[in-house]
Amino acid sequence: MKKIELLAPAGDLERLKIDLLYGADAVYIGGENYGLRANAPNFTLDEIKEGCLFAHKLKKKVYLTLNIVFHNEDMKDVFSYIEKVVEAGIDAFIVSDPFIISFIKDNFKVEVHLSTQNSTSNYKSVEYFKNEGVDRVVLARELSKIEIKEIIDKTKMDIEVFIHGAMCTCYSGRCSLSNYVTNRDANRGGCAQVCRFAFKTDEEKDFTFATKDLNMAKYIKDLIEIGVSSLKIEGRMRSIYYLATVIGCYREIIDSYYSNDLTDRKLTRLQQILDRVANRATAEHYFMKEADATDQYYSGRVELSNQDYLGLIIGYDKKNKCLILRERNYFEVGDEIEIFTPEHKNYKLVVKNIYDENMNKLLVARHPEEILKIEFCEELPKYSMIRLIKKNENKSR
């Protein structure tokens, strides 16, 4: 049985490395053009090459989004761009336009994955693209477990589904609200997320139609057993802490399933971690039922700021036996914290001392980006992170 793939978003090179180190089997990235996140940092050709080298050393993969809805002018340079990206070592393109699909398949030996932008929702459509040489289909987010299974059973196609992150309210590719409301082209990478705006009506309350985020943690077992090939996390513009946490949780769920060790207790613990890192409420949407009133927000844009992420570990002071970290959020002596590593090791401790770069003692860490030190007995791998378990509630801040 081929192990299911965990596919994670990477908005830049640092995120790509963190994704792969924390357990993603593959990442998807955007180039400087032709992707649906035109306003993310995205990757230059040199960065794509570096990212591919990094991934391939770990025997992992990098996919590039090329999934805008193309206008005439977009076609002018795309062919030479594709050639350069293939040379850079990309493993697959994520594409929505069938002409681009045929161009790639006719000219290069590289995989093509059909983007969810096509909202593929039935086995006949999958069959069409299979006949066109597409290697994988990212299905529409509007499908149920039964429908996904039927598609896999009838087409034997490599199928990818979203498991975590933000959801479009409308069918992907079938929404141009952003074009009309903000003049930003939704299908060319400029989506202004108008579905999170609040609109006036004749009623006493605004009309809102933002959806809760997707969280499929408790259905990973089902997705594996119905034959899905790849599980996709949304969020190329998410923070490194969010990515490390979400990827780490899903890695543990998947590995535990294959080692017959996925207990309810473990799932509950991981679900709690996922809930804490989320900045919006989550739901399962269409997987077990039709999406309904419980899957939406009714109060406009609701995004909570998560302050659990305390810092990124960037080195070790051997002389003083201290971890060196770049602070992200406030913490203080007495706080209970958890250090987690890309190797999935976790260390819980109480902060006894905080030092600045020159080993001057501090009582609190209150300046984001400040370089600090905390005592710890051993060196930890790069990209280890610190999260807050519990604030010391008795002290004023």
Place this chain on the structure above:
Amino acid sequence: MKLLVELSEKNEDIYKEVDGVIVALKGLAIESDVYYTIKEIENIVSKYPKLEVFVKINKNIFNKDLEILKEALIKLDKLNIKGILFYDIAILQLKKDLKLNVELVWNQTHMVNNYETCNYYYEHGVKYAILGKEITLDEIIEIVKNAKTQTIVEVVGIPSVAFSKRKLLSNYYSDLHKSAKNKIVIEEKITKDHYEVIEDDNGTSFYLDKVVNATGIIRTLYLNETEYILMREKGLEKVFYELVVDTKKYIDNKCEDNTYVDKYKMLGEFTNFFFKKTIYRVKKNEKN
């Protein structure tokens, strides 16, 4: 250049005034005010043999819809219709599987934006394309000149903006603890633009509550040998018949009568994206 219409009510009088009509197939189409059974389509085809009848099948197709779709395509293939508008690629696959002769029209609402992809579809047996409404006139002309498909350009109507599978009005009214309406108008707070939101069994449609009036560019489209223009009746019910009669006459007279253009300035000055290019990169990439 031919004139196509899509009506918001069943009105056969207009069939004598136009070259063709788009009819939405009941059960398999969305974003229409009026839907037709196959029997009704058959009657139109036999009663108006010169009328080009295009059948719209534009809902997102799910596995459970496929048998119904297959039966419908087989029946439609036997009628003398001009073509089937498709959104879901399943229709292209079924045309191949069933060896159907009926022509297809690429009608993926917001996606028909370049001529290379039109030509891809042409090579795959698609004869027509209804262009997206979010592209400029210059882009349209470039497509008309370079596409092997026959192009259809929507010049008058209320634009469909988005479609969701979710029951957004039912959900909204459920939160308000009120009985649900299936149609409301919402106002965007900054632009003050209004959108009509309509819910039915397939989901929720959003329309801009403003009429696009591109009667002023029909001459340009004509001179560039555009095969079809399309007018939709929704939102224009009171003037539509007269508009259609005048437009047909205008085209027949090689679009040289300026009084037509002057007369239809009454429909407003909103020309949608014909002269306004959308943007998509709002932050300058620091690496550039």
